Amino acid sequence: MVTLNRGTLTAPVGIVRMLEVIFTCISFSLVASLFHITSSFWTWSMFTWCFCFCVTILILILEFTSLSSKLLISWDDFTTAFAMLATLMLLSVTIIYPSFFACSDCGKQIGATFTSCLAFILYAVEVGLTRAKPGEISGFLSTIPGLLKVLEAFVACIIFICLDKNQYSLFPGLQWCVAIYSICFIFALVVIVFTICRLLALFPAPFDKVLTCCNVLAVLMYSTAVVIWPLYSFQSNERPSICPVSCEWNKLLVISFLTCFNLIAYIVDTVYSFRLVFFVSRTESSHPTMIKVDLQSVTKPVGIMRTTAAILTFTTFILVATVQYSKDPYWAWCMFIWFFCFFFTFLILILEFTTVNTKLPFAWDDFTIAFSMLASLMCLSASIIYPIFFTCKDCPHQISASVLSWVCLGVYTAEVVLTRLRPTGQINGFLSTLPGILKILEAFLACVIFASMQKNLFDSPGLKWCVAVYSLSFIFAILIILVTIGQLPSYFPFPFDYLMIIYNILGATMYLTAMVIWPLYSFRNCVSHCSRDKLVVVTIMTVFNTIVYIMDAVYSIYLIFFVRNQ
Secondary structure, eight states, X not given: XXXXXXXXXXXXXXXXXXXXXXXXXXXXXXXXTSOOOOOHHHHHHHHHHHHHHHHHHHHHHHHHTTGGGGSSSOHHHHHHHHHHHHHHHHHHHHHHHHHHHOOTTOHHHHHHHHHHHHHHHHHHHHHXXXXXXXXXXXOGGGSHHHHHHHHHHHHHHHHHHHOOHHHHTSOHHHHHHHHHHHHHHHHHHHHHHHHHTTXXXXXXXXXXXXXXXXXXXXXXXXXXXXHHHHHHHHTTOOOOSSOOTTOHHHHHHHHHHXXXXXXXXXXXXXXXXXXXXXXXXXXXXXXXXXXOOOTHXXXXXHHHHHHHHHXXXXXXXXXXXXXXXXXXXXXXXXXXXXXXXXXXXXXXHHHHHTTGGGGSSSOHHHHHHXXXXXXXXXXXXXXXXXXXXXXXXXXHHHHHHHHHHHHHHHHHHHHHHHHHOOOTTOXXXXXXXXHHHHHHHHHHHHHHHHHTOOGGGTTSHHHHHHHHHXXXXXXXXXXXXXXXXXXXXXXXXXXXXXXXXHHHHHHHHHHHHHHHHHHHHHHHHOOSSOOHHHHHHHHHHHHHHHHHHHHHHHHHHHIIIIIXXX
């Protein structure tokens, strides 16, 4: 039997909600009685009024019938988050709708704007009535970090309605920015939904740790968007002499401003999260999710080197991103290297600082050593390729990026030396040994080969065979690296060492055929629109990888059939 609670309608919050329902319904009806407009801003305005009306009347019904107390969600968190979101949405609509669709002789539009403004004020009052007070136990979304999450999601929504596919589809830099907006929006939405549905216990790690790490990543990604979006949007794109409010140039400006605004919101969110996790929680020994912090992971030599490497690779990536985009695979390879090294170095720092690395189900030392060796090789290739193909004496950004890339190489090499200098008798993982290093080298050389490939040369069956050799060998090398990091060799139905020998012999044999076939067919087919320098690079890398596979096969046979027998 449904129990009616009339007090929910006579309480201050209930009265405010009933007025919200009336004003949002009036705004929606007034605009719906006019002609339809195919504009994202018009759609956003109509959606806002309809959304606020439906959810508010649903809240009133559920509270009036007392069904809200039987729902499996955090009701107070839900209503607070919705009131905050509705306030922001109506604020945007109250600004957007009259700017684009109202005029001095448009009575209905003026009326809709006025009622929308009143609805915005009412929702702001509701936020003030329902937000958590000092000393009061509340849900996450009633606190400052929760309200910031709602704000971040809302700003991303405004960015989405200002986007034009014809603009961002032209440049990969702008597509990267759209990816940032989407990823951060999805994460903010997931946090809000998980909090409302009380699913935080399903996180594999403490929620405050996950939130802090993701906030830091969001700050770093939005930092790149703050630079890249205006750079690509306004490059050779001056403001038109006739530019009304709905002008596309103005939309680009709005996105630039909102990107900066959301970056500030994420920075505030990150700082506040750090304060709660690293300072407030330390004074509460009984806190169930108290974080364990290992400061030595950052202050010891390896930690300092990783911090330096993260800063340098990030700076290098930003410097090159501010320069004109190139469709050359070598440019994409260099950009991928700097971002890849920055991302994983920063991830390693966070996991070691929060001691989460000790709970991961794989060989952490093996992973970090393998990554530092791979990063050294990748930065070496980028430090050679980028200045040769993309730098000139009058290019300060490119010169600076090249210098920083060489410094990154030195830092990662120093990290390799430090992490491999173990006391005598200490057990090393597979990737810290010579066969493991050779496996990393084989995968890296295959990547350089892929970056030097030219698709217009693959008409010959001989060259297709070579590409198949490079691809199969690369895939098997990556699988072996992942299996050893995940400590899975014991699950194989036969000895893993013998599998390695067979693979190394097959890899050496296939590469020997590619070493003959590739130069034979590639230079013969290179007539027009073909870079002979890249063909030479592929040929040299094929020879190098053949030697590496032969060394790997010989060393594996030596270890198993000679060293073990002794």
